[in-house]
Amino acid sequence: xxxxxxxxxxxxxxxxxxxxxxxxxxxxxxxxxxxxxxxxxxxxxxxxxxxxxxxxxxxxxxxxxxxxxxxxxxxxxxxxxxxxxxxxxxxxxxxxxxxxxxxxxxxxxxxxxxxxxxxxxxxxxxxxxxxxxxxxxxxxxxxxxxxxxxxxxxxxxxxxxxxxxxxxxxxxxxxxxxxxxxxxxxxxxxxxxxxxxxxxxxxxxxxxxxxxxxxxxxxxxx
Amino acid sequence: xxxxxxxxxxxxxxxxxxxxxxxxxxxxxxxxxxxxxxxxxxxxxxxxxxxx
Numbered sequence: 001x002x003x004x005x006x007x008x009x010x011x012x013x014x015x016x017x018x019x020x021x022x023x024x025x026x027x028x029x030x031x032x033x034x035x036x037x038x039x040x041x042x043x044x045x046x047x048x049x050x051x052x053x054x055x056x057x058x059x060x061x062x063x064x065x066x067x068x069x070x071x072x073x074x075x076x077x078x079x080x081x082x083x084x085x086x087x088x089x090x091x092x093x094x095x096x097x098x099x100x101x102x103x104x105x106x107x108x109x110x111x112x113x114x115x116x117x118x119x120x121x122x123x124x125x126x127x128x129x130x131x132x133x134x135x136x137x138x139x140x141x142x143x144x145x146x147x148x149x150x151x152x153x154x155x156x157x158x159x160x161x162x163x164x165x166x167x168x169x170x171x172x173x174x175x176x177x178x179x180x181x182x183x184x185x186x187x188x189x190x191x192x193x194x195x196x197x198x199x200x201x202x203x204x205x206x207x208x209x210x211x212x213x214x215x216x217x218x219x220x221x222x
Numbered sequence: 223x224x225x226x227x228x229x230x231x232x233x234x235x236x237x238x239x240x241x242x243x244x245x246x247x248x249x250x251x252x253x254x255x256x257x258x259x260x261x262x263x264x265x266x267x268x269x270x271x272x273x274x
Contacts (some may be wrong), residue, residue: 009232048233051272055234 001121002030002094003128004037004114006045012090013052015111016060019087024049024113025079025101026066027093034128037092037114039066045092045113070097073104083108119150136206136213142199144185151178157199236267 007015016022024046032038046062053060065082069075070093083089088109091098094116102110118130133150139157140147149155153163153171159179163170167180186192206213227237243256 009229044229048229051235052233055271 001033001119002096002116003034003118003120003130004031004094004116006036006041006092006114007112009048009052012045012049012113013056015113016049016053016088016090017058019060019109021061021063021086021088022049023063023065023079023082023086023089025070025089025091025093026064027070027091027097028066028068029071031093031097031114032066034122037094042066042092045090071100073100076101076104080105133207135202135204137203139199139202142194143182144189144191146178146182146185148178148182151176151181157202235270235272238263239267239270 006012024042026032026037026039026042028038031041035041042064046064049060049062063082063086065079067075067078070091083105084107086108088111089101089105090111090113091101092113093101094114095112096116098110098112118128119132119134120128120130123129130150132147133155135149139149148157148159152159153169153175154161156179159182160177161179164177164180167177169175169177183192183195186195223240223242227240229237230240231237241260245253245256
């Protein structure tokens with residue numbers, strides 16, 4: 001899922017300052033699951049902003065709504081009637097949702113309420129960890145299903161490096177060394193011999209280095 | 223609790239207005255002490271600024 005965190009309240013107060021009526025808009029997908037921007041968080045944030053702005057002597061009105069998925073136009077039609085009533089939208093979606101609302105409703109300013117952080121998974125209650133960098137050229141098939149691009153601090157294709165000590169990374173003693181995990185996994189699979197093969201240079205063109213990425217599926221186009 | 227206390231602090235209402243304590247029904251004396259401490263604390267903080 002896409003994992004995000006809510007921006008600090010002081011920053012959000014600054015973002016919405018100058019607007020009389022703001023729609024706090026949640027998203028019912030990834031950011032609901034990571035407790036950053038779902039219906040519950042919309043309610044808490046809108047109430048917090050109402051109280052905080054009132055304490056500052058500002059009379060801003062905050063409306064609340066949540067759509068199922070802000071990153072797709074058809075789901076956002078549900079709030080189309082609300083948009084003419086407000087001066088700004090404070091979106092609690094990931095950066096994709098914010099930009100979708102911005103493109104779909106250009107007459108209203110859309111502001112980000114979250115910091116979109118990474119693609120990851122919940123590893124225990126209240127803990128999320130990065131698992132994918134969307135590099136566009138997946139190597140999981142050769143690394144025992146453990147991603148060295150997102151989980152190794154150096155994104156090494158052949159590891160571990162000298163900073164791996166007792167199974168942890170030198171960058172953060174709480175972070176397991178991805179290449180130790182890969183070694184252990186390949187050992188369990190009985191495929192350690194595959195690690196003797198050198199991974200050659202990875203094709204980074206499908207990653208961020210080529211600028212904004214785009215997929216066109218002619219078989220699906222109308 | 224810690225989350226809500228932090229939130230009240232960020233809002234500007236003061237997280238110290240909120241407290242949770244664990245007591246058994248047999249601890250009447252301790253309950254009275256805590257109620258008095260909390261009442262004194264709230265009196266010192268003054269009324270909720272949003273209701274003034």
